[in-house]
Amino acid sequence: MQKATQEIRDRVEKLRRDIEYHNYRYYVLDSPVISDSEFDGMFRELQELEDRYPEMQSQNSPTQRIGKEPSESFRHRSHTLPMSSLDNAFDLTEWESYVQRIRKMLPGEEIEFWVDPKLDGLAVEAIFENGVFQTAITRGDGYTGEDVTANMRTVRNMPLQLFETDFLPAYLEVRGEVVIYEEHFEELNRLQREQDRKPFANPRNAAAGSLRQLDPKITAQRPLRYIIYGIGSVSGGETEDIWTTQAEIIRGLEKLGLSVNPDSRLCRNAKEVEEYYQKLVEKRREFPYEIDGVVSKVNSLEQQNRLGSTARAPRWALAIKFESMQVETVLQDIQVQVGRIGTMTPVAKLEPVSVGGVTISRATLHNEDEIRSKDLKIGDRVIVQRAGDVIPEVVRPLPEKRDGREREFYFPENCPVCGSKVSRLQGEAAYRCLNLSCPAILLQSLIHFVSKTGLDIDGIGHKWIETWVEKGMVQSPADLFKLQKEDLLPLERMGPKQADNMLNALEEAKNRATLDKFISALGIRLIGEETSKLLAKHYRDMDELSRASKEGLQQIEDIGPEIAESIQSFFQNPRNRELLEDFKQVGLWPISEHVQKEVESDLPLKEKKFIFTGRLQNLTRSRAKERVEQAGGHVVSAVSKNVDYVVIGEDPGSKYNKARELGVEIIDEEQFLELLS
Ligand code: IVH
Numbered sequence: 001m002q003k004a005t006q007e008i009r010d011r012v013e014k015l016r017r018d019i020e021y022h023n024y025r026y027y028v029l030d031s032p033v034i035s036d037s038e039f040d041g042m043f044r045e046l047q048e049l050e051d052r053y054p055e056m057q058s059q060n061s062p063t064q065r066i067g068k069e070p071s072e073s074f075r076h077r078s079h080t081l082p083m084s085s086l087d088n089a090f091d092l093t094e095w096e097s098y099v100q101r102i103r104k105m106l107p108g109e110e111i112e113f114w115v116d117p118k119l120d121g122l123a124v125e126a127i128f129e130n131g132v133f134q135t136a137i138t139r140g141d142g143y144t145g146e147d148v149t150a151n152m153r154t155v156r157n158m159p160l161q162l163f164e165t166d167f168l169p170a171y172l173e174v175r176g177e178v179v180i181y182e183e184h185f186e187e188l189n190r191l192q193r194e195q196d197r198k199p200f201a202n203p204r205n206a207a208a209g210s211l212r213q214l215d216p217k218i219t220a221q222r223p224l225r226y227i228i229y230g231i232g233s234v235s236g237g238e239t240e241d242i243w244t245t246q247a248e249i250i251r252g253l254e255k256l257g258l259s260v261n262p263d264s265r266l267c268r269n270a271k272e273v274e275e276y277y278q279k280l281v282e283k284r285r286e287f288p289y290e291i292d293g294v295v296s297k298v299n300s301l302e303q304q305n306r307l308g309s310t311a312r313a314p315r316w317a318l319a320i321k322f323e324s325m326q327v328e329t330v331l332q333d334i335q336v337q338v339g340r341i342g343t344m345t346p347v348a349k350l351e352p353v354s355v356g357g358v359t360i361s362r363a364t365l366h367n368e369d370e371i372r373s374k375d376l377k378i379g380d381r382v383i384v385q386r387a388g389d390v391i392p393e394v395v396r397p398l399p400e401k402r403d404g405r406e407r408e409f410y411f412p413e414n415c416p417v418c419g420s421k422v423s424r425l426q427g428e429a430a431y432r433c434l435n436l437s438c439p440a441i442l443l444q445s446l447i448h449f450v451s452k453t454g455l456d457i458d459g460i461g462h463k464w465i466e467t468w469v470e471k472g473m474v475q476s477p478a479d480l481f482k483l484q485k486e487d488l489l490p491l492e493r494m495g496p497k498q499a500d501n502m503l504n505a506l507e508e509a510k511n512r513a514t515l516d517k518f519i520s521a522l523g524i525r526l527i528g529e530e531t532s533k534l535l536a537k538h539y540r541d542m543d544e545l546s547r548a549s550k551e552g553l554q555q556i557e558d559i560g561p562e563i564a565e566s567i568q569s570f571f572q573n574p575r576n577r578e579l580l581e582d583f584k585q586v587g588l589w590p591i592s593e594h595v596q597k598e599v600e601s602d603l604p605l606k607e608k609k610f611i612f613t614g615r616l617q618n619l620t621r622s623r624a625k626e627r628v629e630q631a632g633g634h635v636v637s638a639v640s641k642n643v644d645y646v647v648i649g650e651d652p653g654s655k656y657n658k659a660r661e662l663g664v665e666i667i668d669e670e671q672f673l674e675l676l677s
């Protein structure tokens with residue numbers, strides 16, 4: 001076997017130092033200075049040298065981060081100083097009484113506090129001797145824990161060798177929390193599912209499960225991070241008595257290369273702690289990892305000493321907990337909601353509870369299969385949670401709390417709103433109400449129509465839409481544009497000003513509607529905003545789209561057979577054709593911006609809007625309409641500023657007056673015929 005020369009030894013040392021430095025830049029500082037491939041190159045070179053010269057191998061080499069051989073079990077080890085737990089305050093009132101208690105013990109003194117977010121992971125103590133990582137022990141019962149050294153070596157931000165600073169103690173125990181970041185957690189669960197393994201319930205479980213793996217190679221593949229919040233026993237070197245505050249400890253550990261929490265702060269008084277707590281309550285969901293409160297520590301170590309500890313926990317520290325994101329409540333009922341395209345969604349009606357500061361009383365259950373697989377029964381006590389987003393979710397029932405009065409949920413055979421039979425389409429988890437005039441479907445499609453995904457009509461609240469549907473004033477989205485001030489005024493709580501605003505908003509939306517927005521607003525199955533944009537690029541208007549063949553549609557990139565099928569069946573439905581005709585009538589008929597420019601035609605009445613009122617002499621109404629359309633114009637029924645010409649015949653109706661009020665150009669039959677020629 002070849003022996004390593006001094007040159008090789010130096011090279012190995014340099015590679016290790018460099019790799020650890022770049023590891024630190026990447027995992028601790030989150031600011032790498034070299035590319036991944038440069039890093040990989042150095043790593044491979046080191047691996048090759050260690051393979052060639054086995055005498056050079058060391059367990060503190062960065063190559064060992066990939067994990068050593070599995071062990072039979074974890075050895076138990078004692079902590080030099082117990083890892084005590086923390087007392088809790090469950091709200092700011094409890095925090096205030098805590099402050100009063102410690103003020104009594106430190107009369108007249110100013111008290112500063114060091115505050116950290118309380119991480120929800122697994123507490124671990126790591127021991128460094130002369131800067132070299134030696135041992136890691138889980139908290140265990142506080143006195144003894146499990147030796148997880150081999151696993152901790154694989155944690156990417158765990159320094160195997162501390163930096164040399166003026167503050168390096170000969171013997172150093174650091175304490176911190178092993179966590180998995182939210183984004184890594186989701187990725188991990190995706191992998192678990194892909195490999196047909198059970199996903200983890202939450203990042204804490206995933207972190208604990210990963211660290212307590214007997215095979216360090218598995219731990220090495222898990223995205224664990226170690227965040228330091230304090231120290232245990234420290235001795236030797238020149239460091240004794242150098243750290244006099246919690247803040248100095250944390251800054252010192254940070255300089256040694258350990259990851260500390262970037263959101264920790266020094267608070268000059270109790271009030272600042274409260275402000276910090278409030279801020280974190282608000283920002284809680286924005287954190288990259290789960291936090292379940294704030295840990296406040298008296299900053300001065302000297303004051304800490306005088307405060308001392310109880311049997312359970314130090315008096316100088318307190319966890320101020322957030323409201324839990326998971327709470328227990330009663331599943332009072334399961335109701336069925338009918339969505340825009342008739343999809344029926346079971347919704348849990350819950351006994352109202354506060355979860356993380358928000359009262360929840362409903363949660364979606366997605367579909368029947370979900371209710372079965374979660375084994376939920378009406379009347380169950382259940383755990384509900386608000387996860388990453390704000391949408392509450394029923395996590396699981398507590399079957400041990402059942403008393404026999406719980407009922408199985410059966411999907412209703414009839415739509416709860418209109419009473420028609422529901423059906424479960426092939427290959428779909430959802431049941432649907434297929435009655436197109438079901439008021440529930442109508443309501444949802446109207447809400448969609450005015451929403452941001454649709455025409456984005458401001459100032460028309462859901463409550464109003466509900467009223468209009470209830471009273472039968474609006475039976476389709478096109479009816480919205482037929483509403484008149486006289487229709488609105490009799491409604492309770494509707495003033496003239498509000499009525500005007502609504503009508504203006506509708507008018508304005510009609511004028512600025514683009515074809516893609518219009519398609520999207522119709523809520524055709526599978527056609528969202530993106531597909532609508534694609535369609536609007538290829539077709540001039542809804543008429544042209546309605547004539548498109550399935551093959552033609554599929555020529556467009558990203559449009560597959562399912563979407564093509566859905567578009568066709570939309571146009572095949574006579575009710576939808578009627579609806580489109582109605583839109584044309586009220587003057588909502590956008591032309592594609594893209595196609596518009598290309599088809600610069602010289603039709604005399606291109607895009608002109610006409611209204612007829614009164615009897616014509618030479619033409620029937622339908623003939624007049626035909627002529628207008630042949631010349632590229634449209635006939636609409638509601639007078640607005642947007643109309644180009646009002647053609648009056650004998651005995652004109654109210655539209656004539658309205659047109660005069662609005663200053664729309666008024667012409668007689670003769671002038672109309674002139675326009676056509
Ligand atoms: S200090 C004497 N700081 O909470 C002080 N603990 O409930 C002991 N924890 O076992 C702990 N984040 O696992 C401290 N910033 C933080 C913390 C923290 C999470 C955990 C730790 C401890 C448990 C006590």
